[in-house]
Amino acid sequence: MDNGVSSAKCRPLGTTEANWCRALDGGTGTCITGILLAKSIGVAPIQASLSLILAAQPLLRSRIVDKQGQLCFDIDDNVLLDIEIINQEALQPVENIDRSAQEPWLQIVEDEMNTTFPQQKPFRVIEAHLYRFPNTDNLIIVKLHPAAADHLSAVGISSQFMKHLQDFVIAEENGEDLQELIDRRMSVELEKRLEMDDEVLPCVEDAIPPGKARKPFWAHGLDVLGYGLSSFRHAILPLENVVDDRKSRIIIADFGESATNKMLQMCESKSSDLNGLLIAASLRSVAKFKGTGSRGEHYASVILLNCRSMLEPVIPDSTAGFYHSGILKTFHATETEPLLKLATRVTSDLNEAVKNRKHFTDMGDLNMLMAQAMGHPALTPSASMRTALVTNMRDAPCHAADKESTSYLNLRDWVTCSSINGVGPCLALYPDFRYGCLRVSFVYCSPLFSAETMHKLVDDISSMLNNLDDQL
Numbered sequence: 001m002d003n004g005v006s007s008a009k010c011r012p013l014g015t016t017e018a019n020w021c022r023a024l025d026g027g028t029g030t031c032i033t034g035i036l037l038a039k040s041i042g043v044a045p046i047q048a049s050l051s052l053i054l055a056a057q058p059l060l061r062s063r064i065v066d067k068q069g070q071l072c073f074d075i076d077d078n079v080l081l082d083i084e085i086i087n088q089e090a091l092q093p094v095e096n097i098d099r100s101a102q103e104p105w106l107q108i109v110e111d112e113m114n115t116t117f118p119q120q121k122p123f124r125v126i127e128a129h130l131y132r133f134p135n136t137d138n139l140i141i142v143k144l145h146p147a148a149a150d151h152l153s154a155v156g157i158s159s160q161f162m163k164h165l166q167d168f169v170i171a172e173e174n175g176e177d178l179q180e181l182i183d184r185r186m187s188v189e190l191e192k193r194l195e196m197d198d199e200v201l202p203c204v205e206d207a208i209p210p211g212k213a214r215k216p217f218w219a220h221g222l223d224v225l226g227y228g229l230s231s232f233r234h235a236i237l238p239l240e241n242v243v244d245d246r247k248s249r250i251i252i253a254d255f256g257e258s259a260t261n262k263m264l265q266m267c268e269s270k271s272s273d274l275n276g277l278l279i280a281a282s283l284r285s286v287a288k289f290k291g292t293g294s295r296g297e298h299y300a301s302v303i304l305l306n307c308r309s310m311l312e313p314v315i316p317d318s319t320a321g322f323y324h325s326g327i328l329k330t331f332h333a334t335e336t337e338p339l340l341k342l343a344t345r346v347t348s349d350l351n352e353a354v355k356n357r358k359h360f361t362d363m364g365d366l367n368m369l370m371a372q373a374m375g376h377p378a379l380t381p382s383a384s385m386r387t388a389l390v391t392n393m394r395d396a397p398c399h400a401a402d403k404e405s406t407s408y409l410n411l412r413d414w415v416t417c418s419s420i421n422g423v424g425p426c427l428a429l430y431p432d433f434r435y436g437c438l439r440v441s442f443v444y445c446s447p448l449f450s451a452e453t454m455h456k457l458v459d460d461i462s463s464m465l466n467n468l469d470d471q472l
Contacts (some may be wrong), residue, residue: 301389
């Protein structure tokens with residue numbers, strides 16, 4: 001296979017990308033996809049599938065290097081990725097003080113998510129592992145560095161990977177020349193690359209349209225001061241263990257087609273959106289858990305926006321990179337406020353913030369606040385490094401891989417999310433649509449919060465979302 005793509009290229013990391021490097025060193029941001037197959041497959045189809053993705057995504061071919069104190073993406077022409085094979089003994093669900101009983105494959109995903117990228121540079125921004133079990137099950141792990149891939153990127157990459165993988169597995173089992181098929185597919189990707197004006201795309205800060213991020217210097221100072229002062233009134237979940245080492249844990253909530261459609265219909269009828277509904281359900285659940293009654297509390301929420309369509313040049317959603325921006329909002333929530341009323345309020349406030357270009361004007365301020373929390377943990381409650389109650393994606397991505405394009409793989413399950421055991425929220429939501437149904441992967445930091453507490457919250461959130469007629 002011809003691995004030539006282009007000559008080596010390099011660009012410095014932007015402020016947001018560099019911030020994610022620092023966050024990752026502390027345990028936050030490892031973006032992971034775990035794909036469980038009830039089928040035994042060889043390494044060659046996996047490697048070929050990843051090679052096609054790397055050929056199409058320059059940033060994923062890069063290594064992060066330190067050039068005289070400046071972190072850079074060093075993009076080379078190598079699309080081959082070594083895949084570590086782990087022969088795994090059959091596992092049984094483990095239940096202990098910080099991890100609830102769950103499927104063994106998800107425990108492996110958690111362990112991989114809590115194993116960060118090397119701190120010694122240079123290192124590649126993508127890793128892949130194959131876990132083989134005594135039966136025919138295989139678990140494929142793909143880890144992405146947050147500076148090179150946001151959540152939308154990870155979901156798109158996993159969908160594309162599964163489509164490629166099925167094609168290569170079918171070809172291999174049908175006795176076709178796998179190398180010939182790989183070379184043919186690779187030549188198509190190379191032709192696409194030659195048509196691109198510049199394969200090294202800018203960081204998000206450099207792609208903001210002129211004037212859109214403009215804010216007077218004094219306004220930056222006032223906003224940073226305002227964010228800092230507001231943090232003193234933000235309530236979070238009760239901290240349960242601030243001493244022991246921290247790990248990210250996952251709880252998955254699946255919603256059927258009927259419940260998903262009901263959510264979307266209710267959102268439309270109430271001038272809300274899915275993000276508003278998920279944030280509102282999370283806030284209501286915490287208020288109920290803490291027994292705030294009608295008094296309520298103020299909670300900080302960070303909503304992540306995909307900025308690709310707002311940038312210059314416009315960046316396709318299929319392009320890997322970190323092109324999200326966060327908006328920090330404070331919401332007052334009580335046990336008694338109707339869920340859909342709160343969801344409408346959350347949606348309206350966020351829409352107003354976007355209208356006022358907060359996702360661009362406050363980008364630098366939030367980066368600085370994040371850096372301050374990492375550099376001075378004592379500024380956060382009990383040095384927990386919890387900077388918000390909840391985070392969520394404004395627009396839940398849709399998996400492009402349908403049942404037909406993955407049926408031959410005997411796909412049992414898959415998950416995509418990121419670690420938050422360094423700086424981060426109490427609860428991070430990673431929603432996506434698959435086969436027309438909503439799934440939300442909830443990630444929390446253990447043992448700051450116990451599995452019992454978080455399962456209680458997720459169960460309550462799920463109950464509200466599955467019974468929206470009771471929330472009117």
